[in-house]
Amino acid sequence: MSGGSHALTHVRTMPTLPRLILAAVALAAGIGPWWAAHEHGAKSFPGFIVQSHTDGAPPLFRTETINAGSPHAKSHSATLAELPDGTLAAAWYAGSGEGTSDVAIYLAKRSAGGAWEQSEAIFTRQRVMSDLRRNVVSLGNPLLLADDTARLGLLFVSIAAGRWSGSSINLAWSEDNGSTWGPARKITMNPLANLSSLPRNPPAPLVGGGWAVPVYEEFLGKFPETLWLQPRGSDWSAAVSRIEGGVYILQSSLVPLSERRVASFFRDFRPARWMSASWSEDAGRTWTKPVTTELYNRDSGQCVIRLSDGTLLCAFNDVSPGKRENLRLAFSKDEGRTWQTVATIAEEPGSEFSYPYMIRGRDGAIRMVYSARQTQIIFAEFNEAWLQQQTEVAP
């Protein structure tokens, strides 16, 4: 390559007509793909599907260890999805340690009313290296995508070098509800070597198909974004929009309040120790400036879902001598501005309960997975009647 200081314009050597035609082609080459994407592509901020069913059943609460007897020193960052027949699928990463080469993505299923089956490694580092034809140091942060078909999606992180800042997000599909998986492919999320992107918290289903997935960047900045995944023929389109820039919040929990209105709650690692929140009135296109809520958050993952009457339910780590010695539930009746702690899911001094992940089943019940001491993946199942019972006894 070379340089110079001459003027941009040169003596025109090409005749006018060919130059005019080429200039027109260039203009068409710019606008053409933009136009075509609107004609045949995914939709711009199509709106959210809001779940509002309830089970009407008597109070229910129970917990179960999904990976009992696991040989792994580390099992963490669990995700949960309900398949069309009511079967539950849970996935998490496990291995000898965070970021180690033996970490794999594990999947376990539980048929409706049945017990959790033995988990299986669905993506190992070797498998992902083969699929991507790239270097992979370790895996992490799986996130399941389920709809009304037998198709099950999986987002997960592969680390190319170093630790989490060297991660990027991959997408794989199963056409048989998670029994077998197609090849993983990398999703391009940012222009800076496509590194430091991670998914976290449940995806919000979109009108017309697809999901809005909470993701975050932690390269130089640390900030939350939304990954928009929408069907495009036999393939999928992926794009990312920013919720807030900066260096202080991440791991958003996306909660559709109506088709166009959506709230987002963030893990916040500023000294103030309060969960922060932001709201959008245009289906996630623009967001209010994040504000701190009155719910405690000491730089730990939380999860918020909407109940049938519009009340928001948050699973979070409350104040404790250690960092994550309890896992509690809180209600908000005003779309997340104020909160009331109503129940404790787990609490033990010196222990750790983290990364809660909640979904609402088609039967209205609430299902949660979380990690205990980052070794056990715990499944908790409860319903709105039980939550109401807890509210009545809460101080």
Place this chain on the structure above:
Amino acid sequence: MTTAVAIWTFLVPLLLLWWIFQRAAGLKGGLATIVAGVAAFGAVLFPWFGHSLPHWSASLSGNFSVIMAVLLLVGIISRAGGCGFFRAGDWKAAWIFGAVASLLLYPSALGLGPQNFDSYALGWPWLFRGQSLVLFGGAGLTAALLIWCGNRFGYVLLLALLAYATGFQESENLWDYLLDPVYGAVSLLVVLWSAIRRVSR
């Protein structure tokens, strides 16, 4: 990774090393270029920490810009004594484009600037419909104006836009066809150096 991406992630590091070897050795002429090319080919295939350079570069990023690849090719051919496709004004347009595009893209991608604005999102044509026309239309208009003015960087820009229409890269974002961190950094350095020289005259 598709075969097209695999070829691309092999080709661009090869061109980059070829150009570096050619420049570093101060070589000019056809034979010297062939020697530099053979050396670059060997270096690209050599396993560094267990993997080849294309494997490492693909692991970290598979999205090299079309513009950078073409500029490298033009640079290598020019130095080999081949056709001087690019003149001084064409290079100048390439550096200005790269520098301006870098300033528009990278600070915002790092989370700086307006807090909830990410110019990278405009590279997906369907997400922010109206705003993305600024990027797509702007790139097309820039290419059209450069071609009309007889500036040959316009053809390179046109090539990048046509490549985007084929979708051969892993990325679905137009920015990744126009710009990458290497081209952006070199452009910024060249423009900055030119500005310093102009001021110090």
